[in-house]
Amino acid sequence: MNIKNSSALNISDDLKKNWNIVQLKLKEIYGIDVYKSWIENVEAKGIEQNSLILRVKTRFVRDWIVSHYADKILDHFQKLDDTVSRIQFEISEIFVNDKISNIFDFNTKSKIIDIKDTNYGVNRIDPRLNFDNFVTGESNQLAFSAAKRICENLGHYNPLYIYGSVGLGKTHILNSIGNQLKQLQKKIIYLSAERFMYQFVKSIKNKDTYKFKDIFRNADVLILDDIQFISGKDVTQEEFFYTFNSLIENQSQVVISSDRSPNDLDRIQDRIKSRLSGGLVVDIQQPDISLRLEILKKRCLAEKDQFSKDLIISDEILTFIANEFKSSIRDMLGVLNRIIASSRIQNRNPSLQDAKLILKDLFSNMNAVVNIEDIQKIVVNFYDISITDFLSARRSRHIARPRQIAMYLSKKLTTKSLPEIGRKFTGRDHTTVIHAIKKIEDLMHNDKKFALEVQEISNRILKK
Ligand code: ADP
Ligand code: MG
Secondary structure, three states: OOOOOHHHOOOOHHHHHHHHHHHHHHHHHHOHHHHHHHHOOOEEEEEEOOEEEEEEOOHHHHHHHHHHOHHHHHHHHHHHOOOOOEEEEEEOOOOOOOOHHHHEEEOOOOOEEEEOOHHHOOOOOOOOOOOOOOOOOOOOHHHHHHHHHHHHOOOOOOOEEEEOOOOOOHHHHHHHHHHHHHHOOOOEEEEEHHHHHHHHHHHHHOOOHHHHHHHHHOOOEEEEEOHHHHOOOHHHHHHHHHHHHHHHHOOOEEEEEEOOOHHHOOOOOHHHHHHHOOOEEEEOOOOOHHHHHHHHHHHHHHHHHHOOOOOOOOHHHHHHHHHHOOOOHHHHHHHHHHHHHHHHHHOOOOOHHHHHHHHHHHHHHHHOOOOHHHHHHHHHHHHOOOHHHHHOOOOOHHHHHHHHHHHHHHHHHOOOOHHHHHHHOOOOOHHHHHHHHHHHHHHHHHOHHHHHHHHHHHHHHHHO
């Protein structure tokens, strides 16, 4: 599987761009933790005989990617470049001698253990997430109170197990606990279960699991986010179980989050499940409308403090967003951010109509309600050029620019792949489409008037 002499491979810009797109797609699918742990540092080295060559640091990473993400990677890559039919890995192995002692390090000042292995991203406690900016309501009150309670009295509930579906504030609460205890000079380890597993397997390979265990056993508080990822691998479960037991015996606090209750965890040994349920198990439920509204209001206030004082997002808009997004606070805040960002670009307070358009844009992105022919028609009308010229090989600016805008909007507003888009533009290559997207993005970035023009066309398409 190893490919030698990789320097001979030609790393084209297109490949880099395509790989970047695939990486971001995976981030979207699997979330930031997985992305940081497994995807971010993988480099695309070249394409050889229909194989995409990816460079990873170790065999372990390769195996993990092969067993978890390779299908998706290939799928998405093929959407951009259908000449590729396989993935091969090149291993750089420079980190094989990493010792666990280099990976974990007590930072004497903060008493927080940071994981220094920057190659796989760092699980830092996020200082922006605290109890003060967590809004409570019926759905999360229990989890919130329990979290505060253990900060006042370590071990009061041990372990504290918080579960709920994605985007409902688990990570926020876990970080709040970390931030609060940090002030009390406690030794805290905060990491996702996926990274716990990764570090552990690495320590087995380096034959220094004893150090790994010591580090965990010396903590006052162990915070493990997203424990559902720890399923599978017996040896890791075993280790987790021992670490867990010794922490509890030492009366160290353990806090765990998951997307499901202990009993619903797949492929986790029963005795671990019952251990996990041995303290307090609380769930976070779907937020009701008043909580959703309050969270939005609080976020608007925070934004105001940070940026422009005169930005106003009306209650009408906030109510509209709160009504549309019932199941994930993350998604709801994502929409608010988009509305705020676009108001900043346009330098005016958004109307309800603006907000609706942004949302419609989001939905149509997901559902592909727009087709490329419609986009082409509207662009052609907007610039008053003929569709024949538009689809011809002519390169004069007044034809080429609208064509690029149409390609850009096709990417933005439909789910078509780059090669598919290229084909709809009289068989142009996907690299031409990438070039067009890049060009339009640059222009929009540097020229506000142009950005508004594209926005206007996009609005016309979506209003159709
Ligand atoms: P989870 O870990 O459950 O998937 P997160 O903790 O990452 O969810 O929350 C998603 C986003 O929503 C974060 O930006 C978080 O700050 C925010 N959020 C969730 N619940 C609340 C709340 N009750 N008050 C304020 N912000 C919240
Ligand atoms: Mg989370």
